[in-house]
Amino acid sequence: MKRENWLILILAVVFIFPMACAKKQVVVPSAVSEQPAAPKAEAEKAITVTGEKEEGAVEGLEEKISEEELAKQEKMKREEILKQEIASFENEDIYFDFDKYNIRPDAAEVLKRKAEWLKQHPNVHILIEGHCDEWGSEEYNLALGERRANSTREFLINLGVNPECVSTISYGEERPTVVPPAYCENVRQFLLNRGLRPNHAPVSVTGTKITLEMINTCESAWAKNRRCHFVVVKY
Amino acid sequence: MKKISILILWLFLWVSLGWTRVYINIDAPGQERMPIAISTFISKGDPQLGLRAQTILKKDLDYTGLFSILSPETFLEEKPTLEVDFKKWQLIGAYLLIKGKTEVKNDLVYLELVLYDVRKGLQLLGKRYKGTPRDIRYMVHKFADAMMEVLTGEPGIFQTKIAFVYASKTRKEIYLADFDGYHPRALTRFRSICLSPKWHPKGDKLLFTSYKRGKPDVYLVDLKQRKAIRLIHYPGLNIAPAWSPTGDKIAVTLSKTGKQGIYLVDNKGKIIKSLVLSSGINVSPAWSPDGGKLAFVSDRSGSPQIYVLDLSSNRIERLTFEGHYNTSPAWSPKGDFIVYSGLKDGHFQLFMIKSDGSIIKQLTYNNTNHESPSWSPDGHFIVFSQDGKICILRLGDGEIFPIVDLPGKQTQPSWSPRLNK
Incomplete structure (x- = not known):
């Protein structure tokens, strides 16, 4: 074999081998599942070794420790406050109209507050989850959910939030926060027969099996699922 | 002259023999x-x-x-x-x-x-x-x-399978059953959300979307080796894959640039080129059987409608003009019709439209939702999900019957090609 050929062969092995490894292949007899992550045992072992206590601490370090303790407590307090702020940040979703992904005025209010907080905490990284109600096809809703997440992200960036701290994901209609009661199917039929979409004007229900209460329940369930949810992934 | 008349006689004989050979003409209405x-x-x-x-x-x-x-x-x-x-x-x-x-x-x-x-x-x-x-x-x-x-004159569909999504409370997995719903069994055990199964034209592989690694990526299952690999995983969405009729290319919706577009990728998941990149939503590509055209769903008009991309001229034409919400196109095996799911009077119904848009037929009528249609390989049946149950529509007489007897919800069925072993 010529020298060049050997070189090509070695290069091929060097490049192709990691590529082949990138795709995990697993053989499972009955159903197909993906390979589990690297065995945990090794990692745990490593932790227990370094975590062993050093006995016989030197005297005279007590004062220093108490100072450190104070700083620690201060830090913990700050962390506690931050955690509460994160919880309230994550608790507040923004909502969208049916089959739409533009930011509504009520959502804009929420986003302005969120943007201020994010700018005060430049270390915080967030994930915006786009969600949809169950009207329409799964595939279309995956795309719609991403549109919602993207327009939310754009809105935050326009308010001065660092783009690198905001990522998005779409869950389409796969993770509804509220599952509407079964009778909502009839309510939807009722509304559509009157040419109404979600977010409609007041409607008369006299002479039907539908009550205003039922309509409100369904409407609010659907509306709650047309949302973006916020998750703090790093702080 | 004599030769020609003999030839004509032979031709006549051959044609008449051909006719007598077919006992049942399935395409003739009212048989x-x-x-x-x-x-x-x-x-x-x-x-x-x-x-x-x-x-x-x-x-x-x-x-x-x-x-x-x-x-x-x-x-x-x-x-x-x-x-x-x-x-x-x-x-x-x-x-x-x-x-x-x-x-x-x-x-x-x-x-x-x-x-x-x-x-x-x-x-x-x-x-x-x-x-x-x-x-x-x-x-x-x-x-x-x-x-x-x-x-x-054409084999039946008795050696085919149907893949579908089985939803439990916390997860969705891909399942397989025979054409008649017999022996439903789990194909994936991902403990995650799995969606949109699609058969390879040879019937030995399936593509689907899964959140297994936290975001929607396209996975490939080899049925013989029972292996799953993550095939298409660009940043953002990787959803709604569809194999070309030759089985060497895949049309898929990606959003790696921030815009959602339909891309053509090879069998290794590498992008060959972008096919549809206009602003707005572009999803659910479906190939014509000759591989020359791609039907897809776009909201460019303000609501989801079916469009057709001609792959040789790159021209895009809107196919559906009736109704405000039309999705899930599937091209018939003969290429003459596209079936889709459209919102009418509060429910999703199945419609069949000529691929040039000239004729529309409504296929289902009752007050339930009929979604995600997929053709049988002989083009005489359509499998779909009716309010979370897998059902068959027989085109000959319009009869609808459920096939998979499982609790919970089953959606997004996909009919395999013929799997003669």
Whole structure:
């Protein structure tokens, strides 16, 4: 074999081998599942070794420790406050109209507050989850959910939030926060027969099996699922 | 001159023979069902086996909607025999007759099936199969396929499968079942959200979308090796994959640039080029059987509608103009129609539109949701999900029947190509 050929062969092995490894292949007899992550045992072992206590601490370090303790407590307090702020940040979703992904005025209010907080905490990284109600096809809703997440992200960036701290994901209609009661199917039929979409004007229900209460329940369930949810992934 | 007249005579003969060969023209509307008698099968060894084979065959024939199966009460035969007295069958109005025999020898099952034309007194088909007792169902399906080929000129769909999404409270997995819903079983155990299964045109692989690694990526399952790999995983969405008819390319929706577009990728997941990159939502690509066109869903007009991209000219034309919410296109195997799911009076109904947009037919009417249609390989059936149940629509007579008997919700069915082993 010529020298060049050997070189090509070695290069091929060097490049192709990691590529082949990138795709995990697993053989499972009955159903197909993906390979589990690297065995945990090794990692745990490593932790227990370094975590062993050093006995016989030197005297005279007590004062220093108490100072450190104070700083620690201060830090913990700050962390506690931050955690509460994160919880309230994550608790507040923004909502969208049916089959739409533009930011509504009520959502804009929420986003302005969120943007201020994010700018005060430049270390915080967030994930915006786009969600949809169950009207329409799964595939279309995956795309719609991403549109919602993207327009939310754009809105935050326009308010001065660092783009690198905001990522998005779409869950389409796969993770509804509220599952509407079964009778909502009839309510939807009722509304559509009157040419109404979600977010409609007041409607008369006299002479039907539908009550205003039922309509409100369904409407609010659907509306709650047309949302973006916020998750703090790093702080 | 003489030569030409002989040629014409031959041609005439050939054409007329061709006509007589096809007993049932499935595409002709308003056909009467062909009366068929299934004589009691002879069982040697295990008496239950003959009955089982007979029941499976009867169900296969019922599925097609092309036959009226005569009641055994009118049969003049005193006891099961392989001999045929055609007169006895003519008298009760049978056009076709099936005789069968099962035999168990050394733990192996032998199945013999013969199809007769009663009026002509002819044997049309005779087959003998061997296998384990568990194989009996697939031997009968094999015969039913051969029988359909003799009678209609095209094999049936009795050796096909249907993939679908099975939803439990916390997760969605890909399942497989036979064409009739028999033996539903889990294909994936990802403990995650799995969506949109699509068959490879050879029937040995499936693509689907899963959140297994936290975001929607496209996975490939090899059915023979029972392996799953993450095939397409660009930043953002990787959803709604569809194999080209040749099986070497995949159309898929990606959003790696921030815009959602339909891309063409190769079998390794590498992008070849972008196909649709206009602003707005572009999802659910469906190939024409010749591979020259791609139907897809876009909201560029303000609401989801079906569009068709011509791959040679790169021109995009809107196909659907009726209704405000049309999704999930699927191209018929012959290429003449596209079936889709459209919102009408509060429910999703199935519609069939000529691929040039000239004719629209509504296929379903009742007050439930009919979604995610997929064609059978012979183009005579459509599988879809009806409010979370997998159902078959028989195009010949519009009959709808459920096939998969599972609790919970099942959605997004995808019909395999023929899987003759």
